[in-house]
Amino acid sequence: MAGPLPVSHPTDQNYPPLKRLKSDHNHHDQHLANGVTNGIANGMLDLDHPNTFRHPYVPRNTPLENQRKLKVVIVGAGYSGIYYAIRIPERLRNVDLQIYEKNEDVGGTWWENRYPGCACDIPAHSYQYSFDPNPHWSSFYAPSAEIRAYLNGIAEKYSTKRFMKFRHEVTSCVWNNDTAKWHISVKNMETNEAIEDEADILISARGGLNSPKWPDIDGLSSFRGKVLHSARWDENYDFSNKRIGVIGGGSSAIQIIPQLQKLPGVNMSCFIRSKTWISPPFGDHAMELLKLDHKDFNADDYARYMADPVQYQKFRKLIEADGNSVHGYTQAESELQKRFFKSFSDGMRKRLSKKPEIADSLLPGFAVGCRRLTPGPGYLEALCEDNVDFIKEPIARILPEGLELQNGRKVEFDVLVCATGFHTSAPPPFPLIGLNGKSMADRFSPDPESYLSIAVDPFPNFFMMLGPNSAIGSGSLTMMIESAGDYVVRAIRKIQKDNIRWMTIKPRRVRDFQEYADQYFTKTVYADNCSSWYRSRSGRITGVWPGSTMHAIEAFRSPRWEDYEYEYYGEEEGQGRKGEVNRMAWLGNGWSSLQLEGGDLAYYLEPEFTDVPSHPFPEETEEYGKRTFTY
Numbered sequence: 001m002a003g004p005l006p007v008s009h010p011t012d013q014n015y016p017p018l019k020r021l022k023s024d025h026n027h028h029d030q031h032l033a034n035g036v037t038n039g040i041a042n043g044m045l046d047l048d049h050p051n052t053f054r055h056p057y058v059p060r061n062t063p064l065e066n067q068r069k070l071k072v073v074i075v076g077a078g079y080s081g082i083y084y085a086i087r088i089p090e091r092l093r094n095v096d097l098q099i100y101e102k103n104e105d106v107g108g109t110w111w112e113n114r115y116p117g118c119a120c121d122i123p124a125h126s127y128q129y130s131f132d133p134n135p136h137w138s139s140f141y142a143p144s145a146e147i148r149a150y151l152n153g154i155a156e157k158y159s160t161k162r163f164m165k166f167r168h169e170v171t172s173c174v175w176n177n178d179t180a181k182w183h184i185s186v187k188n189m190e191t192n193e194a195i196e197d198e199a200d201i202l203i204s205a206r207g208g209l210n211s212p213k214w215p216d217i218d219g220l221s222s223f224r225g226k227v228l229h230s231a232r233w234d235e236n237y238d239f240s241n242k243r244i245g246v247i248g249g250g251s252s253a254i255q256i257i258p259q260l261q262k263l264p265g266v267n268m269s270c271f272i273r274s275k276t277w278i279s280p281p282f283g284d285h286a287m288e289l290l291k292l293d294h295k296d297f298n299a300d301d302y303a304r305y306m307a308d309p310v311q312y313q314k315f316r317k318l319i320e321a322d323g324n325s326v327h328g329y330t331q332a333e334s335e336l337q338k339r340f341f342k343s344f345s346d347g348m349r350k351r352l353s354k355k356p357e358i359a360d361s362l363l364p365g366f367a368v369g370c371r372r373l374t375p376g377p378g379y380l381e382a383l384c385e386d387n388v389d390f391i392k393e394p395i396a397r398i399l400p401e402g403l404e405l406q407n408g409r410k411v412e413f414d415v416l417v418c419a420t421g422f423h424t425s426a427p428p429p430f431p432l433i434g435l436n437g438k439s440m441a442d443r444f445s446p447d448p449e450s451y452l453s454i455a456v457d458p459f460p461n462f463f464m465m466l467g468p469n470s471a472i473g474s475g476s477l478t479m480m481i482e483s484a485g486d487y488v489v490r491a492i493r494k495i496q497k498d499n500i501r502w503m504t505i506k507p508r509r510v511r512d513f514q515e516y517a518d519q520y521f522t523k524t525v526y527a528d529n530c531s532s533w534y535r536s537r538s539g540r541i542t543g544v545w546p547g548s549t550m551h552a553i554e555a556f557r558s559p560r561w562e563d564y565e566y567e568y569y570g571e572e573e574g575q576g577r578k579g580e581v582n583r584m585a586w587l588g589n590g591w592s593s594l595q596l597e598g599g600d601l602a603y604y605l606e607p608e609f610t611d612v613p614s615h616p617f618p619e620e621t622e623e624y625g626k627r628t629f630t631y
Contacts, residue, residue, distance in 0.1 A: 057582040063593040066497045066586060067094040073184055073199035075170050075428070077101035077160075078108015079478060080205035080465035082151060083129070083485045085160030091489055092496070098197065099160075099205075100186055102169040106155045109209045110147045115233045115252060115419075116259035118144040121375050123283040123319045126476045129154060133316060135306035140283065140295040141375075168195070173202055174433040175460060180501045180572070182461065201492055204428060205465045211423040215247050219398035226415040230256060231422070241265030243412065245402065247395070248419030249274045249362075250533075251374040256419055258378035261388055268388045269411050271395060271403075274371075274531055275364040277344050278351075281375040286322040290315070295377075323475045327548040330369050330473045330524050337525060340368040354384040361392045367525035369473055371532040424533045424543055434459035435504070444468075447536045451505040451513050451563065452555060453545065454484050460502035461495065463488045468542045469517055471534065473526075475549025483556040490559055498586045501567045509563040517546040558630040 072088065072095055074081050081099050088097050103111045120127045124142035128134050134150050142150075155161055167189040174183045182202040186195040212231040214220065220227070228234055230252035240263050246253055249272035261268055281287075281295070292301070305315040328336040345363060352359040358380075364370075383390050393405040402412035426448070427440040434440070435458035443449070443456060450456050453470035454463050465484060472480055495503060521527050521541045526534055534543035545552050570581040594601060603609060614621040 057585070060585060060588055062588045063591045063596055064586070064588045065593040066499065066588060067092075067593070068496055068499065069094050069096070070201065070492065070496050071096045071199045072098070072201045072203065072492060073182065073197060074099040074203045074205050075173075076108060076205035076207065076210075076465075077103075077106045077155075077164050077166075078110070078205065078207055079151065080207065080481050080485060081108070081164075082106055082155050082158075082160055083481060084203065084205065084489070085155070085163050086158045087485060087489050088492070089163075092493060095492070095496070097163045098199070099164045100168040100170050100184075101164055101166050102189065104166055105152065106161070106164070107148045107151050108207055109231075110144050110151060112210075112231045113144055113233070113252070114235055115230045115256050117255035118230075118252070119255065120144075120147060121251065121255075121282060122323065122477075123286065125316050125319050126283070126323055127478055129478060130482060132157070133312070135302075135312050138297060140287065140292070140297070141281065170428075170430055172431045172433075173428075174431070175435060175462075177435060177460075177502075177572075180460075180567075201461045201463075201495065203463045203465065203488060204432075204467070206428060207466045209422045209424070211426060211429055213421050213423050215395075215418055215420045217247075217395055217398050217403075219403075222400050223398050223402075223416055224400045225413065228415070228417050230417070230419045237415075239263050239266060239415065242267075242414045244268045244415050244417060245411065245413035246270045246417045246419060248272070248417075248421070249276055250419065250421050251372065252421065253417075253419035254278070254374045254376035254379045256417060257388070258376075258382035260417075261382040261385055266387060269391055269413055270383065270388060271391050272362070273392055273394060275362055275366075276371055277364055277368050277373055278348055278362075278376045278380055279340075279344055279368070279373045280347065281377065282373070283319060283322060285326075286319045289318060289322070320476060324548065324550055326474050327550075330526070332367060332523055332525055332527070337367060337369075344368055348380060351380040352384060355390070358383055358390050361390070364530065366528040366530040369525040370528040370530035370534075372471075372534070421533060432459070434462065446538050447540045448542050449510055449514050451510045452484075452487075454488060455505040455510075457505050457507045457510055460504040462504075463491065469513075469545055471544045472549050472552070473544055477549075480545070480549060480552055483553045487556040487559055494561065498566075498583075499569050501569045501572060503564045503566050506563055506565050517541070520546040554627075554630075 070092075072084075074084055074097070077085075077099050081101065085097065085099060088095055105111060119139075120142045123140055124137040124146075125133065125140075127142070127147070128150065132154060138146060155164075165186075169187045169189055170184060171187050172185040175181075176183050179198075181198040181200060184197045184199060184202070186197060187193070188195060209231075212229045214229060226234075226237060228237070230248075239260055242265070244260055244266060246257060246260075246268060249270075253270075253272070254276075257268065257270060260266060287293070287295075290305070297306075304311070306312050326336065328334050329340050331337065348363055349356070349359045352362070362383075382388060389411075391405070391411070393407050393409070396404045396406045398416075399410065402410060404410050427444045432440040434443075438458050440456075440459070443459075448468040450464065450468040450470075453467045454465070456462075456464070456467070465481065465488075470480065470484070471477075491503070494500065518540070526532075526541045526544060532543070534541055536542045547555075568581050568583055571579045593599065594603070600606075
């Protein structure tokens, strides 16, 4: 049998817009004779729709795959940015990738948060990339230094830093509809040089815990002592023999206080107004199943659970499944919620038995999970120590030597720690301008909104990682990141392959998602009466995903491309008319690039591409018993 004929076809990778053709009414009859489709003759005005102009269809001499040149710019090199720096070069071709990171290296929030006690509060083996797990975590709950080292190791292993520029801060992003490009201004923080860049696609991978929130208290700048934010820590500062004031009662304060309390000569004043649940360690049930009664791994643990890859896979799956199994507690009045409420209350009162009055001030009446849960090993015990003063009275003002409470009491200290969190679900701290001059700051006022947490109108070719409604109440955040990232990579490929000039989510779909989320949350613990970063200023729940992590993974698995609006090359406005092109032009010249570029012309027979059904009953195929088939 003869082999395939050698074929040589030139390709047009850049796909310039088609030129407009002129026509007039004198040629109308001739065009009718030549054929009219949907009332629009090729290369002429539609008499019934005079502002629409139909381009003649000229097949493009390119293969179906159409890997035209694209530029993608990403802001941020944390978990999300690193993931894109792996998946984009792996899955896409002819894409110029540039990642700007304001910090000195990769890591994002884990680069910035270095306060004592900073650690992952979920099991470390559930807080890693699915495709490259780390069997060497020193603890069930990895400290921040290890997470930074893990991320740096992944970044180096997959050569991601070739796409990254560190100490480069994005200062503005403006969409230019004439060029269909994002115009991006960047500041080199080492040289103060102003850099201008542009991109076809812009991705914000800054995350939700990126912009520190300082306390809004009069006189903060007047304090003469040392002032630190938990995300702007001074690792060289010696807290020993100091009077320390700590403002805040969230997750960072819960980790910081027990570490500072045990330093020699320290006296602490902890200003905590918010009630909060201090939970048992996340994954404690998994630890019971694994018969682990300690959080720091020893040699026997490594030999038993991590040394053998098969056993380690079982270890990981048990932890992951356990985290996904407790989603029911987020449902108001569920049996699991009631059980958590009682057990957490009993546990907190027991741990605060030395100073029971603190329990009266700290224990919430709202549902478990209304605010983000934090385990806080040693936190409640530290509050009971003699060198810690638990202060619940509101602060009136900061003074040069300390602060004054609203009841008139003055408290002096040498150093002030602001553990006051971040501006969550907020627009970027730089101007981000979309279609028709719309700013993201305006779009996120009064409440931040999104479509599936990753897109918002009217911002073409723009995607967000960990945008509004992206946090999770249980399960793996890193799987949320990977699933959203895979969705966006598919969107980039669609823009490239289909010759799309820009795509933006339909406003109606954003409203639909927000309506769904608002209704979903009415039956959850998040709607209870609590103060939480899950809520916007208006009280709307904008921080957490409206469902489980498993729900999010499935939602991202099958993009609904019909939820977007598109403009194809050749359709842009010009001379007062909007062009119309053949949107099936992506079919190219009838060839596959595999045939033109020496690819495997029988790849579909390879085992990894062959979908073998179970027999005698195909419905028992194992893959679709694990997860449903999707379109």
